[in-house]
Amino acid sequence: MSSLIQWYPGHIAKAEKALLEQLKRVDVVIEVRDARIPFSSQHPKIKTWIADKSHVLVFNRVDMISESVRSQWVQWHRKRNQMVYFTDAQAGKGIKELLKAAQVAGVKINERRKTRGMLPRPVRAVVIGFPNVGKSAVINRLLNRRAAESSNRPGVTRQLRWIRISDQIELLDTPGILPPVLHDQDAALKLAICDDIGEAAYDNTLVAAATIDLLIKLQAPLSDRYGIDPLNPPLESGLDYIMTLAETDRFKGDSERVARQILHDYRKGRLGAIALELPSLD
Structure with missing residues (x-):
């Protein structure tokens, strides 16, 4: 891709400063990543933010990856003595296990408080993740009610706030x-x-072209969906695929419409449950 992708809305700098203040009060960090891209959706500062706190790692959108890929991630994290929790927050899957993990962390914290002669208190957990990975949906499921505004647009939550789930x-x-x-x-x-990340950060056609390049490598069923096989005859690039598809009767020369359709289809799982990142199991 020739154009740089950068996106940093004004509220994020303010939110990060507020987060650093609140982290002093936090016991448990619940880190939410996108199950399709666990490496790319990890914030580079997360290890600093976790420090000596309990860490609960969550891969949301598990419905958008295969069982085989899920098993690979479990194996990869097991080798590193880490547990990973898989959720589909929209459907409520995996939430009970996640809540239990946060509660177990809280028990350990209160055991430490007791040995110091301190009274028990509710465990304080923070939910951290990139925009639109499903943090608010996870919170709403943990609460069993709609307390956090949830949307499929990045950047909906603007402020930090404490929400009580239970006495614990x-x-x-x-x-x-x-x-x-x-x-x-x-x-x-x-x-x-x-x-x-927000759509203002990138060119749809260039991102869709890169998507096609990735999907060809992953052997996604593009010809089943769009009626054109990128390998027969071989097309030089994802951009060629978009331009070829744009010339069909369905799209009538509108390459931007093709790009949006491709991105929409991938994001909605219409090309199948396709992870873009896999762990190395060496």
Whole structure:
């Protein structure tokens, strides 16, 4: 891709400053990533933010990856002595296990408080993740009610606020927080493909073309969906595929419409459950 992808809405800098203040009060960090791109949707500062706190790692949108890919991630994290929780927050899947994990962390915290002669208190957890990875949907499921505004647009949550789940847990809802500069443009591209950053950050046609290039490598069933096989005759690039598809009767020369359709189809799982990142199991 020739154009840089950068997106840093004004509220994010303010939100990050507020988060750093609130982190002093937090016991447990619930980190939400996009299951399709777990590496690319990891904030580079997360290890600093976790420090000595309990860490609960969540891969949301598990419905958009295959069982095989899920198993690979479980194996990869097991080798690193880490548990990963898989959720489909829209459907409420995996939420009970996640809530239990946060409660277990809280028990350990209160055991430590007891040994110091302190009274027990609700565990304070923060939910952190990039924009649009499903943090608010996860929170709403944990609460079993709509408390956090949830949308499929990045950047809906703007302010930090504490929400009580029960007598045992308080949750801090945070806006999606991005680094000020996206140095890793390969990761930025995947965030754009998965709709995890704002549309103003990128050119739809270039991102859709890169999506096609990735999907060809992953052997996605493009010809089943669009009626054109990118390998027969072989097309030089994803952009060629878009331009070829635009010339069909369905799109009547509108390459921008083709680009939007491709991105929409991938994001809605209409091309299948396709992960864009896999762990190395060496």
